[in-house]
Amino acid sequence: MKTAVFVEPGKVETQDLPKPEIKQPTDAILKIVRACVCGSDLWWYRGISDRPKNTPVGHEAIGIVEEVGSEVTDVKPGDFVIAPFTHGCGHCAACLAGFDGDCLNPSDDEVVGYQGEYLRFKNANWALVKVPGQPSDYTDDQLNDLLTLADVMATGYHAASSAEVKKDDTVVVMGDGAVGLCGVIAAKLRGAKRIIAMSRHEDRQKLAKAFGATDIVAERGGDAVKAVMSLTDGAGADAVLECVGTEQSVDTAVKVARPGAVVGRVGVPQKADMNTNNLFWKNIGLRGGIASVTTDDRNILLDAVLKGEIHPGKVFTKQFDLNHIADAYAAMDKREAIKSLLIVSQ
Amino acid sequence: MKTAVFVEPGKVETQDLPKPEIKQPTDAILKIVRACVCGSDLWWYRGISDRPKNTPVGHEAIGIVEEVGSEVTDVKPGDFVIAPFTHGCGHCAACLAGFDGDCLNPSDDEVVGYQGEYLRFKNANWALVKVPGQPSDYTDDQLNDLLTLADVMATGYHAASSAEVKKDDTVVVMGDGAVGLCGVIAAKLRGAKRIIAMSRHEDRQKLAKAFGATDIVAERGGDAVKAVMSLTDGAGADAVLECVGTEQSVDTAVKVARPGAVVGRVGVPQKADMNTNNLFWKNIGLRGGIASVTTDDRNILLDAVLKGEIHPGKVFTKQFDLNHIADAYAAMDKREAIKSLLIVSQ
Numbered sequence: 001m002k003t004a005v006f007v008e009p010g011k012v013e014t015q016d017l018p019k020p021e022i023k024q025p026t027d028a029i030l031k032i033v034r035a036c037v038c039g040s041d042l043w044w045y046r047g048i049s050d051r052p053k054n055t056p057v058g059h060e061a062i063g064i065v066e067e068v069g070s071e072v073t074d075v076k077p078g079d080f081v082i083a084p085f086t087h088g089c090g091h092c093a094a095c096l097a098g099f100d101g102d103c104l105n106p107s108d109d110e111v112v113g114y115q116g117e118y119l120r121f122k123n124a125n126w127a128l129v130k131v132p133g134q135p136s137d138y139t140d141d142q143l144n145d146l147l148t149l150a151d152v153m154a155t156g157y158h159a160a161s162s163a164e165v166k167k168d169d170t171v172v173v174m175g176d177g178a179v180g181l182c183g184v185i186a187a188k189l190r191g192a193k194r195i196i197a198m199s200r201h202e203d204r205q206k207l208a209k210a211f212g213a214t215d216i217v218a219e220r221g222g223d224a225v226k227a228v229m230s231l232t233d234g235a236g237a238d239a240v241l242e243c244v245g246t247e248q249s250v251d252t253a254v255k256v257a258r259p260g261a262v263v264g265r266v267g268v269p270q271k272a273d274m275n276t277n278n279l280f281w282k283n284i285g286l287r288g289g290i291a292s293v294t295t296d297d298r299n300i301l302l303d304a305v306l307k308g309e310i311h312p313g314k315v316f317t318k319q320f321d322l323n324h325i326a327d328a329y330a331a332m333d334k335r336e337a338i339k340s341l342l343i344v345s346q
Numbered sequence: 347m348k349t350a351v352f353v354e355p356g357k358v359e360t361q362d363l364p365k366p367e368i369k370q371p372t373d374a375i376l377k378i379v380r381a382c383v384c385g386s387d388l389w390w391y392r393g394i395s396d397r398p399k400n401t402p403v404g405h406e407a408i409g410i411v412e413e414v415g416s417e418v419t420d421v422k423p424g425d426f427v428i429a430p431f432t433h434g435c436g437h438c439a440a441c442l443a444g445f446d447g448d449c450l451n452p453s454d455d456e457v458v459g460y461q462g463e464y465l466r467f468k469n470a471n472w473a474l475v476k477v478p479g480q481p482s483d484y485t486d487d488q489l490n491d492l493l494t495l496a497d498v499m500a501t502g503y504h505a506a507s508s509a510e511v512k513k514d515d516t517v518v519v520m521g522d523g524a525v526g527l528c529g530v531i532a533a534k535l536r537g538a539k540r541i542i543a544m545s546r547h548e549d550r551q552k553l554a555k556a557f558g559a560t561d562i563v564a565e566r567g568g569d570a571v572k573a574v575m576s577l578t579d580g581a582g583a584d585a586v587l588e589c590v591g592t593e594q595s596v597d598t599a600v601k602v603a604r605p606g607a608v609v610g611r612v613g614v615p616q617k618a619d620m621n622t623n624n625l626f627w628k629n630i631g632l633r634g635g636i637a638s639v640t641t642d643d644r645n646i647l648l649d650a651v652l653k654g655e656i657h658p659g660k661v662f663t664k665q666f667d668l669n670h671i672a673d674a675y676a677a678m679d680k681r682e683a684i685k686s687l688l689i690v691s692q
Contacts, residue, residue, distance in 0.1 A: 093581035094605035099629050102605030104581060162631070235439035235450060259440035259448030262633065269626050277618040280611065280635045283445050285508070286622065287608065289629035 003056045003116030004325045004342075009047030012057060012329045014322045017113075020120035024109065025071040028124030030063035030083055033135050034147045035115045036316065037328050037340040039177050040268065045329055058115025059085035060150035061344075062131070062143065066118070074125045082129040082302070083114060083121055084293035085151045090126025100127065101158075101290030114150075115325065115342055129297045132306070135346065144313025144341060145305045148182065149297045152339065153312040155266050156182025157301060158291035159241035160190055163264025166239075167191035172228055172256050173213070175243035176204035178315040178339040179266060181211055183241040185310050188212030189300070196228060196237065198252075204338065207314060221248060228256040237261060242288070247271045257284045264288045316341035349402045349462030350671045350688075355393030358403060358675045360668045363459075366466035370455065371417040374470030376409035376429055379481050380493045381461045382662065383674050383686040385523050386614065391675055404461025405431035406496035407690075408477070408489065412464070420471045428475040428648070429460060429467055430639035431497045436472025446473065447504075447636030460496075461671065461688055475643045478652070481692065490659025490687060491651045494528065495643045498685065499658040501612050502528025503647060504637035505587035506536055509610025512585075513537035518574055518602050519559070521589030522550035524661040524685040525612060527557055529587040531656050534558030535646070542574060542583065544598075550684065553660060567594060574602040583607060588634070593617045603630045610634045662687035 005015045020029060035058050044051035065079040075081060088100025095103050103123075111122050121128060131146055138146070148154075156179050165171055171187040173180050176199030187195050188211065197213035198220075199205045205216045217227045228237060236258030242250055245267025253263045255278075262285035279286055304310045318337035320328040322344060331337035351361045366375060381404050390397035411425040421427060434446025441449050449469075457468050467474060477492055484492070494500075502525050511517055517533040519526050522545035533541050534557065543559035544566075545551045551562045563573045574583060582604030588596055591613025599609045601624075608631035625632055650656045664683035666674040668690060677683035 093579075097584070097604065097606045099606035102627075102629050104605070162629075233439075238443070258443065259450070259635075260443045260445035262631075265626065269623055272621045272623040273619045274622045275618045276620045276622070276632065277615055279632065280615050281448075283448050283508075283633070283635035285608075285631055285633035286625065287629070287631035287633075289605075289626045292606075292629075 001117040002322045003113050004058055004322065006044060006051055006053065006055050006057050008053055009045065012045065012325055014325050017056065019118050022067060022069045023120065024122060025069040026123055026125055027069045028065050028072055028075060028121045028128065029067040030061070030081065030119045030121055031066045032061045032063040032114065032117060032119055032344040033346065034143055035061040035342040035344055036147060037332050038151060039179065039332070042333060045333060056113030056116060058113060060147065060152070061114040061119060062147050062150065063119065068124060072124045075128050075130055080131045080134050082131060082146060082149045082297060083119060084127060084129065084154065084297065086290065086293045087111060087123040087127045088294050089123055098292050098295040100292055100294045117344060127294050129294055129302060131302065141311070141313055144316050145311055148312040148315065149301050149305065151291070151293065152178045152315060153182045153185065153301060154293040154296050155179050155291040156243065157186040157296050159183045159243055159264045159266040159288060160186035161264065161296070162288035163239035163241050163262045165190040165192050168193040169238040170194040170196070170232055171239045171241065172196045172198065172237040173241045173243065174198050174249045174253050175267060176201060176208060177243065180243035181207055181315055181338070182312050183243050184208050184211040184213050185312055187241065189304060189310060196231060198224060207338070210314065221252060224252050225255045239264065243267050245270050250274065254278050254284055257282070259283050261285070262287055266291065315339045319343055347463040348668045349459050350404055350668065352390060352397055352399065352401050352403050354399055355391065358391065358671050360671050363402065365464050368413060368415045369466065370468060371415040372469055372471055373415040374411050374418055374421060374467045374474065375413040376407070376427065376465045376467055377412045378407045378409040378460065378463060378465055378690040379692065380489055381407040381688040381690055382493060383678050384497060385525065385678070387675070388679060391679060402459030402462060404459060406493065406498070407460040407465060408493050408496065409465065414470060418470045421474050421476055426477045426480050428477060428492060428495045428643060429465060430473060430475065430500065430643065432636065432639045433457060433469040433473045434640050435469055444638050444641040446638055446640045463690060473640050475640055475648060477648065487657070487659055490662050491657055494658040494661065495647050495651065497637070497639065498524045498661060499528045499531065499647060500639040500642050501525050501637040502589065503532040503642050505529045505589055505610045505612040505634060506532035507610065507642070508634035509585035509587050509608045511536040511538055514539040515584040516540040516542070516578055517585045517587065518542045518544065518583040519587045519589065520544050520595045520599050521613060522547060522554060523589065526587070526589035527553055527661055527684070528658050529589050530554050530557040530559050531658055533587065535650060535656060542577060544570060553684070556660065567598065570598050571601045585610065589613050591616050596620065600624050600630055603628070605629050607631070608633055612637065661685045665689055
C-alpha cells in the first residue's frame, strides 16, 4: 500500500509498504479516506526536531474501519470514523477526567502513518470517534470539517477550553496558523463576544474574520500588548489562547491577560523555563497541553460539525494526493498553504 | 492610640501614635476589635524581606466603623466589618471578575497598621465586608472565625477555588500553616471527598483532621510524591493546593497532580523561574495569587461562618493583647502558635 515516509529533512516521499495488520486485540485497521499535514510535522521536516529516518508519517485522518481486534466492540468493519492523534484508553483517571491526550495507560506501541492508504489504530474501542453514515453521505467540505477533528480543530478547542472561554468573553488568540484559526472558531463556539486575532498575514486575517474574529492585531511584542490594552480599555483579555509556543508569544499572552484570566496553551513550549511570578501577581492561570481530542469530539465538536455550525475544514487551502506528498509538505513549508489536505481514497 | 510597629528585624513593639484621620472621600476609620499576625509578617520580622523600619504593621482585622469619608455609602459609623487586606475598588474589570486582590485601580496610598487600635481603610465603600449585628452578638470563637475572613481563610479558599476543587475530588493540600489548614476547610466546603494534608507536625495534623483531612502525608519531596501516588492508585490528585511557595513544595504539587488537574497556589513563590514543560505535557494547570477576599467573603465565606459550617478561627492557638505584641510575633516565629490572635478591644 502507498504510505508517506520521512526519508530525511526536507524529503517526504510515498513508498509502497506492507499493509498493516492487527497486533493487539484492541487494534483496528482503517482504510484512510482523507489525511493532512500538521504544522508540527514541519519540525522534523525542517530538521528542527529529530525523527528516525524512513518512518511513516502523519497523525490526522478519517477513514473506514476495515478490521477490528477481538476486544473491539464499539466500532465494527464498515464504520466511518475520525482517527484522532491521541489514543486514550477511556477508563483511566486522565481519560475519565476528559484528558485523553494524557492517558495514563500509554503503550510503547507507537501508531504511525496516518498519511497512507491503511492505518493500524490502537485503543480503537474508545479512542476512535464514529461518524454517522458513510463518507459518500457528505460533501467535500463536510469531509474536510470532519478531518479537522482528528487534531487541529480539537487542538484549537483545547486552547479555548483550557483558557476557560465563556459567554461574552473578550478573547485574544495568539497565532494565525491552522490551530490558531481553529482557536478563533472555538472561542466563538464557546460564546466569546469579542475575538482579537493576532495575525499579520492577509490571507489568515481574512479567514480569522470569517471564523469570527472581531479585531485583528498585526503587531508583535510590546506593540501587540499596547494594541490589546487599547482595545480593552486597559483591562486585558478575559481569556488568551496561545497557539504558537515561542517565548515571545507566551510572554505576550501573559501580558495581554487581565487579572484572573487563564492563558490556554497548545503551542508546544519552545522554552521550558518561564517566570511564573508574572502569573502569580496578576492571578493569571496557565493551562493546556495535548488536546482532549476524543472527549471534545464526542461532547461538542462532532455535533457542531454535523450541524454545520463550524467550518474548520476551510483551513485546508491546498489539496494533494499521496503521489504528490512532497508538494503537500513543501506548500506548508513555504507558507503557500495554511494546511495541506491529502485525498487518499473516496 | 496603641499600634504595633516594626522597629527592626526581630523587634515589633507597641507605640503610641496619632489616631489616623480620613484622607480620601472613600476612606473609613475603623476601631479595631481583633487583629492577628500573618505568616507573611514573619518574612520581614525575620529579616528575609525588606521593610522600612518604624512602620505600623498588620493587615488582618475586624472592627467597628467609626467615621466615613463623604463618598462612602455602603457602610456607616457603628457597622461591624471585616477589614480585608485587599482594597478592591469594586468596579474595575479585575474586581468585577472577582479578582479584587488585583484591583486595576491601586493607589500609592498604602494602608498599614491593622494591628492597632484604629485603622484608616481605603476603598471602604466596596472593600469592607459588613457583618450583621455587633461584636457583642458573637461568641469569642465566632469572632475568631470572622477575623480569619480578613485574609487567612480567604487565602486558603483562594487556593481551593484556583485549583477548581469540585464535588467528590481528591485534593492534596501542600503546607500545614494556617493558610494550608484553611485550604483543608475550603476543599471540604467545596465538596472534596478525600483531602490529603501534607503535614509533619502533630498539632497541625490534628487540626487538619478536625478540618476535614482524610489522610496525612508526613513525607516530603520524592517520598511525598510516592505516598500520594500510592493513595490515589497511581493517578494523582484532582486538585492541588500549594500553600507554601518554596521550590520544593511547588515541584511536589505539580508531581502529585493527575493529568488535567490544577495547582492552585497562594504560597508566595520563592523562585520565579519554573519548568512549565512539566505542566504542559500533563495538562496540569497553574493558577492562583493574591486572594479574592472581598468577593469570596461576600459570596460564600461569611455565610459559611455565620451558619457555623466552618470554624477557621481554630487556627488561633495563642492569644495576646497589644501590650504583648512582641510575644505574639515570637510565638509564631518559634512555631509555638499556629497563628497569634490579638484582642484589641471588645
